[in-house]
Amino acid sequence: MLPIQIDLPKNFLEEEIRCGYKISSEMKKVWAVEMDMLYQLDQICRKYNIHYFASGGTMLGAVRHKGFIPWDDDIDIMMFREEYDKLCKVAPKELKYPYFFQTEYTDKGSLRGHAQIRNCKTTGILMSEKDKKYQFNQGIFVDIFPLDAIVNDEELFHRQFKRAMKYKKLAFQIAKLTTRYNSYTLQSKKKIFIFLLHYIIKLDFLHLFSSEKYYKKFEDECKRYNYMNTEMVSTLSLQFDNRQHFKYRSDYQEPIYMDFEFMQIPVSSQYDHALRVRYGEYMKFEKGTSYHGGALFDTEKPYSEYM
Structure with a gap:
């Protein structure tokens, strides 16, 4: 039972x-779990007057297929950073088990750059992370991306990009020794040393070695020019300098609701x-593929059993 x-x-x-294109019953189950989380998100956004839009393949699917693109396997949502910050404040208390609102602040080590709603009773592990045995929540997910302003000055944008990447790199480096550490293989003295160092840091010095500190600096860099009413916006925290993700602000002012499978979405x-x-x-x-390159999905077994 789902x-x-x-x-x-x-x-x-x-x-x-x-x-x-043949859509298997198993993929339909994944879709159902994702649609359920989308419904939970929509209820929260309606309650707190938070505006959001279908993004990427989800928007394309709504317009072209009135539902999922047949070969797609996820749901993408986006909202302006102000709305996103509002959601991050209320969603953790609104969502109850088996739902979980995941950010770096609610689940250390995830380091996604955006929020996800997860179903804790399921498995949705990215193929790129399948063998890592990370301990953060890896249930089936819905992605929620913040939109930030693109400053109309190439030099300022380049400086912002360099600072953001510096902080992002530092957050990942510290997380690898603390919250994002995995010990699935220990085949050398170096790995044994890292294994011991991880627990020393985690138990005794975690307050000094916090990836969250640099993750927040990374987010602050993404938000640096949000006080400007710029022509372009983007999901900077996903891929900062990928111009394919650059969007006209004017395209995302007014939502309309369209059919998406058995629901309607903005x-x-x-x-x-x-x-x-x-x-x-x-x-x-x-025919294409999902942005994240595929995932290990299981609608009947929780991700913890794969850990």
Whole structure:
């Protein structure tokens, strides 16, 4: 039985063919878990008047398929940083088990650069992290990205980028010795030394070696120019200098609700322009992959059993 609270339409979990692509029953179960978390997010956002938009492939799926792109496996949501900060304050207390609101401040070592809602009774481990045995929550997830301002000055932007990457690197380096450390293999004296160092730092000096300190500095750099009403915005904390993610602020002012499977979700009223900027002739089908390169999904076994 799926660990979800929403009611699914009859036959939703059955295998089907869409656009010539077979969607398995197992993937339908993953979709159902993600749709359930999207519903939980929507309820919170309605309660606190937090505005959000479907992002990336989720927006494309709503416009072109009225649901998931057949070969997609995740849901992406974005909101302006002010709304995101508001969500980060209220979501941890609003979401109850098995739901979990994950940021670096609620689950140290995750270091995503954005928030995720996780279902603790499931597994959604990124393939790039499958063998790491990280201890932070790795249930099936919905991504929530903050939008930050892009300063219209290449030199200022480059300086901001360098500072942000410096702090991000420091956060990861410290986390590797503390909260993000994994000990799945110990095959050398060096690894044994790191193993011992990890526990010394974690037990006795964690207050001095905190990745959270530098993660916050990284976030502050992403937010540096948010006081400006810039023409462009982006999910800087995901990929700072990836211009494919740059978006026109004017495209994300007013939402309209569109069908997405058996729900409705907010999409930019300027979706045509937004999607053409991102994908070009977006109504033409071109089979792709998820941004994160795939994940190990299990809707019946919690991630802790894979640890």
